[in-house]
Amino acid sequence: MDTPPDEPAEPRNVPSAMAILASTRTAVVLLALTAVASLVGMILSDPVAAKYIYGRLWFHVLLGLLGVNLVACMVWRKRISAGRAWSLVMHLGLALVLVGAMITLIYARRGAVQIFEGKTVTHYIIPGPRPGEHATVPLGFTLKLVEFRLQYYPPVDYLYVRVPDRCAPDRYRVVPGRDIPVPGTDATLTNVRIERAPELSTSFRYDRETRTGRLRVTGDNGMTWTIPADVGSVSKLAGTNTAVEILRFEPAFVMDLETRKVSSRGTEPTNPAVRVAVYDGDVKRRGSERWLFASRAMPSSGPMLHPARRGAAALVAEAVTPHGTKDVYLEAGARATCPWFPGARVAFEHAHRKIKEFESHVQVLEDGHVVRDHVIRVNDPLTHRGITISQGDYDKRGLRYSVLGVSQDDGAHLVFAGFLATMVGLLGRLYLKPALRELQKRPSEDGGGSGLA
Amino acid sequence: MGWLEVFFDISVYAYLLALIAYTVWFLWRGPKPWVSGTVLLALGAACQVAFIIAMGAVAGRPPFSNTFETMVLFSACVAGFYLALLWGVDWKPLAPGVAFAALLVSLLAYVPMQDELDPLVPALRDNLLLTIHVLFCFVSYAAFLLAYVGAITHLWKNERHHPGAVAALALSVTTLVAGVVLSTLAGTTLWKDSRGAALAVAALGAVVAAGALWPALFFGGRKLRIRDRLPEEETLQKTVYRMVALGFPFLTLGIITGSYWAKQAWGRYWGWDDKEVASLVTWLVFAAYLHVRLVPRWRGTWISWVAVAGFWCVVFTFLGVNYLLGGLHAYA
Numbered sequence: 001m002d003t004p005p006d007e008p009a010e011p012r013n014v015p016s017a018m019a020i021l022a023s024t025r026t027a028v029v030l031l032a033l034t035a036v037a038s039l040v041g042m043i044l045s046d047p048v049a050a051k052y053i054y055g056r057l058w059f060h061v062l063l064g065l066l067g068v069n070l071v072a073c074m075v076w077r078k079r080i081s082a083g084r085a086w087s088l089v090m091h092l093g094l095a096l097v098l099v100g101a102m103i104t105l106i107y108a109r110r111g112a113v114q115i116f117e118g119k120t121v122t123h124y125i126i127p128g129p130r131p132g133e134h135a136t137v138p139l140g141f142t143l144k145l146v147e148f149r150l151q152y153y154p155p156v157d158y159l160y161v162r163v164p165d166r167c168a169p170d171r172y173r174v175v176p177g178r179d180i181p182v183p184g185t186d187a188t189l190t191n192v193r194i195e196r197a198p199e200l201s202t203s204f205r206y207d208r209e210t211r212t213g214r215l216r217v218t219g220d221n222g223m224t225w226t227i228p229a230d231v232g233s234v235s236k237l238a239g240t241n242t243a244v245e246i247l248r249f250e251p252a253f254v255m256d257l258e259t260r261k262v263s264s265r266g267t268e269p270t271n272p273a274v275r276v277a278v279y280d281g282d283v284k285r286r287g288s289e290r291w292l293f294a295s296r297a298m299p300s301s302g303p304m305l306h307p308a309r310r311g312a313a314a315l316v317a318e319a320v321t322p323h324g325t326k327d328v329y330l331e332a333g334a335r336a337t338c339p340w341f342p343g344a345r346v347a348f349e350h351a352h353r354k355i356k357e358f359e360s361h362v363q364v365l366e367d368g369h370v371v372r373d374h375v376i377r378v379n380d381p382l383t384h385r386g387i388t389i390s391q392g393d394y395d396k397r398g399l400r401y402s403v404l405g406v407s408q409d410d411g412a413h414l415v416f417a418g419f420l421a422t423m424v425g426l427l428g429r430l431y432l433k434p435a436l437r438e439l440q441k442r443p444s445e446d447g448g449g450s451g452l453a
Numbered sequence: 454m455g456w457l458e459v460f461f462d463i464s465v466y467a468y469l470l471a472l473i474a475y476t477v478w479f480l481w482r483g484p485k486p487w488v489s490g491t492v493l494l495a496l497g498a499a500c501q502v503a504f505i506i507a508m509g510a511v512a513g514r515p516p517f518s519n520t521f522e523t524m525v526l527f528s529a530c531v532a533g534f535y536l537a538l539l540w541g542v543d544w545k546p547l548a549p550g551v552a553f554a555a556l557l558v559s560l561l562a563y564v565p566m567q568d569e570l571d572p573l574v575p576a577l578r579d580n581l582l583l584t585i586h587v588l589f590c591f592v593s594y595a596a597f598l599l600a601y602v603g604a605i606t607h608l609w610k611n612e613r614h615h616p617g618a619v620a621a622l623a624l625s626v627t628t629l630v631a632g633v634v635l636s637t638l639a640g641t642t643l644w645k646d647s648r649g650a651a652l653a654v655a656a657l658g659a660v661v662a663a664g665a666l667w668p669a670l671f672f673g674g675r676k677l678r679i680r681d682r683l684p685e686e687e688t689l690q691k692t693v694y695r696m697v698a699l700g701f702p703f704l705t706l707g708i709i710t711g712s713y714w715a716k717q718a719w720g721r722y723w724g725w726d727d728k729e730v731a732s733l734v735t736w737l738v739f740a741a742y743l744h745v746r747l748v749p750r751w752r753g754t755w756i757s758w759v760a761v762a763g764f765w766c767v768v769f770t771f772l773g774v775n776y777l778l779g780g781l782h783a784y785a
Contacts, residue, residue, distance in 0.1 A: 028744045028751075035737035042730040042774075054725050101723070110721060153572045173569050357575050378718050379579040390720040391575075407720040415722055419709045426705060430698045 022072035030066045037062060060105070067098040086433055090425025096418030103411030109137060110409075112392055115145035116401040120365065124406040139406070140385055142365040148394055148402040149359050155351035157194060159315060159330070161185060164343040174315060174348070182319075185341035189317040189328060194350070197314040197331045198223060200242070206272040206294035213272060213294065215244065229274045240314075240329045241281050241336050247289065248275040262291075271295055281336020281346075313350040358391050360402040376404065386410070457511065458566075460504035461525065465559045467497035468532070472552040479549050479682070487545070494532050494552055501529035501559075512570035517587035518577050520775055524562035526587070527771075530595030531555045534699075538599075544692065546683050550602040558598075582714045590707035590732075594767050596700030597739070601764035603693040604757040610683045611754050693760050694746065701739050708732050731770035738763040 020026055037059055041049035053059050070091045111126035121143050123136040162169035163184040172180050180189040198219030206213040206229075213229035217237060227235040229246050236243040252265040253273035265271075271293065278288035317328040319340035326340040330348040338344035357377055364372035364384050374382045381390035386408060393403035474490035505525060508516035516522045535551045538544065577583055683689070711729070712722040723729060742759040745751045 024744050024747045028741050028748070031737045031741040031744065035734045035741070038730050038734050038737070041725065042727050042734070045727065046725065049725065104723075108721075354572060355575060356572065357578065377578075378575040379582070379714075381717060381720065388716075388720050390718065405720040409721070412716060412722055416709075416713070419712070423702065423705060423709065426702050430702060 018072060018076060021069060022076040027066075027069050027073070030062070030069055034062055034066060060102075063098060063101070067095055070095045070098070086425050086428030088425070089421055090429055093418045093421025093423070093425055096421060097415050098418075100411040100414030100416075100418055103414060104409050105411075108407065108409035108411060110405070110407045111137065112403055112405050113139075113143070113389075114401055114403050115143065115360075115362075117145055117147055120144040139387060141371075143389070143404075144363045144365060145402055146361040146363055147359075148361070148399055150355055150394075150399065151357040151359060152353040153356045155353045157313075157315070158349040158352055159189075160347045160349065161338060161341075162345040163341070169345070169347075180317070182341075185321070185338065185344055187319045187321040187340050189319050192315070192317040195314050195316050197312045198240075200237075202244075202276075202292060204229065204272075204274055204292040204294045206269060208269050211269065213249065213274060215246075215274070215276070215292065217244070231274075234279070239327060241331055241334060241339075243279040243281075245277045245279060245284075246274055247277055249273070253291070253293065269294075280331065280334035283335055285334075313348075315348040358394060358402075360391055360394075360404060362389070362404075457504060457507050460500045460507065461559075461562075464497040464500035464504065464528075465556065465563075467493045467500065468528075468552055468556040468559055471497060472549060472556055475548040475552050479546065479679075487548075490548060490552065491536070491539075494548075494555070495536055497555065497559075498529050498532035498536065501525055502533070505529065508570060512572075514573050515580055515584040515587070516570070517583060517591075518573055519567070519571070520565040520772070521562055521567060523587060523591060523771075524558055524565070526591045527594055527598075528555045528558035528562065530591055531558060531598050534592075534595050534599055538695075547599075547602050547606055547692070550606065551599065554598055554602060576718050579714070579717070582710060582717075586707060586710040586714055589703045589710060593700040593703035593707055594771060596696045596703065597735075597760075597764050597767045600693045600696035600700065600760050603689055603696060604760035604764075606683055607686060607689040607693060607757045608754060608761070610680060610686055610689060611757075612680065690752070690756065693757065697739055697742055697760060697763075701736075701743065704732070704736055704739065708736060727774045728770065731766065731774050735763060735766040735770050738766050 037053055041053035044052065074088055074091050074095075109126050111124045113121050113124040115121050121139070122141075123138050125134050126137055127133070128135050157174035159172045159174050159180060159182075160169040161172065161182050161184060170182075170184055172182060174180065174192060174194065176193045178192060180192060181187075182189060198221040200217050200219050202215055202217050204213060204215055215227040215229055215235075217225040217227065223239065225235075225237045227233075227237075227244055227246075229249065231246050231249050234243050234245045250262060250264045250273050251267055251269040251271075253262065253271045254265050255262050272295075273291050273293045275289060275291050278285045313332045315328065315330040315332075319326045319328050321340050328339050330336060330346060332348050332350035335345060335347045338346045360376040362374055362376055362382060363370045364374075364382070372382065372384055376382050376389060376391050378391050381388050383389075388407045388409075390405045390407070391402070392405040395401045471490045471493035474486045474493060478486035478490060505516055505522075508522065508525075517526060531551065532555045535544065535548070535555075573583075684692070708729075711732070715724065715726075715729075716722040738759065742756065742763060745756050745759055
């Protein structure tokens with residue numbers, strides 16, 4: 001590995017242009033220029049970089065000059081010794097990579113195809129020369145999507161806590177029975193369990209003698225809550241994250257069927273009704289406002305408070321903080337204020353399923369016969385007749401179709417062959433050559449024969 | 454990760470104590486601090502290897518899929534390499550720098566540390582490619598870090614010929630880079646809890662201390678003749694070359710395996726993705742280093758500067774792209 005520089009002194013009796021082209025200094029300058037151009041491109045990022053750097057002629061000329069330097073270096077140093085052969089192989093490999101990249105640039109086609117389940121395609125789409133333009137290219141065979149499916153990891157539950165002044169919420173995995181330290185709020189959730197949120201039904205009672213009303217909320221788990229029907233009041237249902245606000249009271253409810261305007265016939269409580277709204281924490285549940293009637297004759301009495309999330313899961317726990325213990329009740333899907341830390345927001349996500357794999361089961365048909373049957377996964381593309389088909393996108397709403405990437409690139413083989421040669425040359429140059437030199441040195445130092453010389 | 458983290462915590466303390474022991478040895482010599490430092494560095498590396506193996510066993514996948522996991526691998530490689538290559542090379546005077554580097558990387562690893570081991574996203578679900586691609590890359594990064602430590606030492610050693618400023622500037626800028634990286638990380642995920650904040654302050658303190666310490670070492674070190682205790686210039690240059698010669702083929706292999714993987718997963722071997730370009734820039738800089746070495750007139754401090762620049766590229770490839778640019782490797 002320890003190799004003092006032993007490159008031959010650069011010949012002087014050669015044409016100066018060749019000397020410049022093949023010189024190590026030129027190589028260093030070209031490497032530096034390519035590095036700087038690439039660095040600028042990286043900072044600009046796509047698509048600006050592609051437009052102004054990677055796709056420009058001057059950048060390709062720069063890479064071409066690097067290739068010329070490599071070839072000139074090989075050609076110029078005609079005397080090939082065993083020691084220099086490794087450098088030659090390495091530079092030849094790099095030249096192959098550049099040639100392969102050029103073939104890719106000029107001839108490769110990259111596009112996509114969208115296939116619905118059970119349907120076939122014979123062409124794929126590639127971007128046209130101008131933005132927004134497309135061209136269709138024949139595949140050379142028929143491709144059928146038998147089925148598109150997603151594989152998931154086992155579902156998990158998450159608690160999200162967003163502390164004020166933090167740009168993103170923190171995520172904690174919820175496992176029943178396992179404490180959840182929430183350090184951002186100096187609390188630990190203990191006695192953690194996941195329960196089914198009770199289905200709540202509500203009835204409105206009105207006492208005509210005292211002229212007071214109250215709501216009675218009953219959960220299907222046996223819990224009940226009684227709330228005074230005072231206009232403007234917001235009452236939390238203890239042990240849950242739900243609150244009910246009394247918006248309005250009409251002692252003699254009547255509605256104009258044309259304008260749907262609500263009013264009272266008088267002040268006597270002939271048909272008392274209250275308008276309520278339901279809150280998850282301090283967030284008003286969309287579409288939750290409704291009228292509740294004391295009269296049993298009215299058809300809408302006793303509405304469910306949870307029509308949209310009947311039987312939803314809820315995280316139930318106790319938050320132990322330096323200031324005491326608070327009950328925690330969070331229904332899945334609802335965002336709420338944090339019960340134990342002022343200003344923080346919390347949410348509970350139940351049965352989150354993370355995608356494990358995208359699978360497009362496809363068949364290749366030729367002359368009406370199935371010649372290939374393959375399940376395309378992200379790391380398992382299908383290659384047929386020089387065309388590589390890889391998993392791209394999919395129908396996120398209904399899994400009805402899959403979008404497959406299609407690439408046809410003859411330069412890739414040359415690039416990988418170049419990679420192989422580069423590695424062989426590099427290892428030979430950096431390790432094998434010095435090791436052989438050491439072997440050569442030792443016998444001569446001992447006064448023995450010349451060994452491998 | 455629960456109890457697993459104990460392995461990692463022990464490794465951090467071991468690196469800290471190794472740094473202290475090596476610094477004592479550097480200033481006052483003697484076999485005991487040296488042996489203590491080496492044992493502690495080995496303990497730290499062993500704990501991190503155990504941590505990596507345990508993470509892999511618990512997660513059921515190669516534990517190289519995010520910034521935290523790769524940082525653990527990185528610091529383990531740095532310490533492991535140093536110990537493995539300790540014999541046969543005059544590496545001893547670089548020991549405090551290596552221990553400091555391993556400690557800093559480990560402290561930074563706390564920043565993106567996660568409470569749980571996430572399953573792999575579909576693109577990463579190829580255990581063989583994930584393992585070899587990441588291993589190749591991080592073996593090269595570790596070698597380049599050691600080359601960087603050697604290059605900085607070489608610049609320091611050479612201070613006599615370049616009135617002080619060169620080496621001081623190198624270290625100050627490097628410290629600045631580390632500070633920028635750290636504050637970037639702090640702005641994204643760090644300030645989430647009291648433990649994280651304490652660690653952030655500790656890591657930031659280490660960076661600031663480094664920034665203050667190095668100029669002090671440069672200028673105060675003159676009186677103490679610390680520079681005379683450093684290896685000879687030629688030895689240092691040879692050491693840097695050895696590390697670059699070790700890292701460069703691994704980086705090449707990392708790029709090749711990444712290319713092959715990209716062809717499999719995305720249908721093309723090269724797409725000018727930010728991580729790909731950053732790796733290419735790093736490769737070009739170290740290729741330039743290997744060529745600069747062939748030009749006699751450019752040897753000396755120039756070549757060390759190229760190695761320093763190469764390591765800055767490594768830092769940007771690893772962390773800068775992840776946190777500042779994103780791209781297709783955003784999950785890494």
